[in-house]
Amino acid sequence: MAPSHDFSSPAPTDLRAPCPGLNALANHSYISHDGANITFLQLLEATKFVYNLSTPLALLLTMAGFATCGKFGWSTFFNSSGVVQWPISWTLNLADLAQRGSTKIAHDASFVHASGVESHAADPALVKSLLLVAEAQGGMTLESFARVHAERIRELGHGLGWLHEQVAAGEGAVAWLVMHNPQTGVVEPEKVKIWFGEEKLPKGWWDGVRPTRVIGLLQAKQTANEFEAVVKGIFVRQDGNCHQTTATRVRLDVFRLPGRSGTQARIQSIQLA
Numbered sequence: 001m002a003p004s005h006d007f008s009s010p011a012p013t014d015l016r017a018p019c020p021g022l023n024a025l026a027n028h029s030y031i032s033h034d035g036a037n038i039t040f041l042q043l044l045e046a047t048k049f050v051y052n053l054s055t056p057l058a059l060l061l062t063m064a065g066f067a068t069c070g071k072f073g074w075s076t077f078f079n080s081s082g083v084v085q086w087p088i089s090w091t092l093n094l095a096d097l098a099q100r101g102s103t104k105i106a107h108d109a110s111f112v113h114a115s116g117v118e119s120h121a122a123d124p125a126l127v128k129s130l131l132l133v134a135e136a137q138g139g140m141t142l143e144s145f146a147r148v149h150a151e152r153i154r155e156l157g158h159g160l161g162w163l164h165e166q167v168a169a170g171e172g173a174v175a176w177l178v179m180h181n182p183q184t185g186v187v188e189p190e191k192v193k194i195w196f197g198e199e200k201l202p203k204g205w206w207d208g209v210r211p212t213r214v215i216g217l218l219q220a221k222q223t224a225n226e227f228e229a230v231v232k233g234i235f236v237r238q239d240g241n242c243h244q245t246t247a248t249r250v251r252l253d254v255f256r257l258p259g260r261s262g263t264q265a266r267i268q269s270i271q272l273a
């Protein structure tokens with residue numbers, strides 16, 4: 001029988017990641033509910049199907065997870081019933097995505113996960129503070145997400161390093177692309193509460209709330225660049241550390257200069273300040 005995709009809370013033994021996107025997939029059984037031994041194809045197909053990601057974008061995210069935290073398994077050529085099977089498996093446990101280190105995905109200054117520790121669930125205080133921002137602003141724009149991330153870096157007292165900066169920008173971008181309302185450009189407070197906080201798919205997901213247009217890799221990269229430009233407009237990197245600047249407005253105006261490649265214009269604006 002096909003699994004029901006109604007929400008069901010994780011059991012105490014179920015494995016979960018520091019990712020609201022993947023935990024919601026497991027909580028709705030689009031990937032195994034126990035969060036264990038997920039195959040590459042299962043994760044690829046689920047991210048495409050549920051969040052309407054393009055194949056290249058879903059491939060990039062899935063590959064990042066498997067390359068950094070996947071595990072290989074070896075078995076015999078025949079299973080217990082004597083049927084021939086491929087003896088090598090490559091699977092992912094959601095909990096392994098919480099592993100920390102410069103070559104892992106998990107990083108500090110997350111929206112709703114504590115810094116410095118392996119995290120498998122959203123931190124209620126951080127969810128509350130994200131929700132307060134969303135409510136005060138009538139929803140989260142891409143810039144609001146970037147500003148929350150910048151604030152978390154300020155609290156941390158140091159920068160993230162190049163790789164984790166890219167990862168954080170990618171997460172902010174994909175979250176906004178998938179969850180924002182195209183009519184208003186914002187992620188409504190209700191979605192922040194339900195998806196980030198409770199790791200459920202927002203209400204009405206399959207009745208028009210899910211993105212109607214496929215979200216592509218280039219679109220995600222462009223959006224991540226915009227996220228990063230806002231963060232870097234708030235911080236200047238010097239000697240590997242981040243220092244706060246007051247020139248945010250100038251920088252944001254500069255990156256909208258017409259007739260230039262957006263990314264180059266943004267990087268120039270940071271160096272000039």
Ligand code: HEM
Binds near residue numbers: 017019065106
């Ligand atoms: C398909 C493979 C994916 C993998 C392997 C993955 C992995 C991760 C990991 C390891 C983190 C933790 C980073 C941290 O320490 O903050 C994370 C965070 C996050 N992921 Fe995913 N993710 C995937 C897909 C998605 C999708 C499809 C979405 C959106 C629909 C998403 C949205 C997010 C967001 C918003 C965060 C940040 C959470 C926070 O800052 O508190 N992810 N992801």
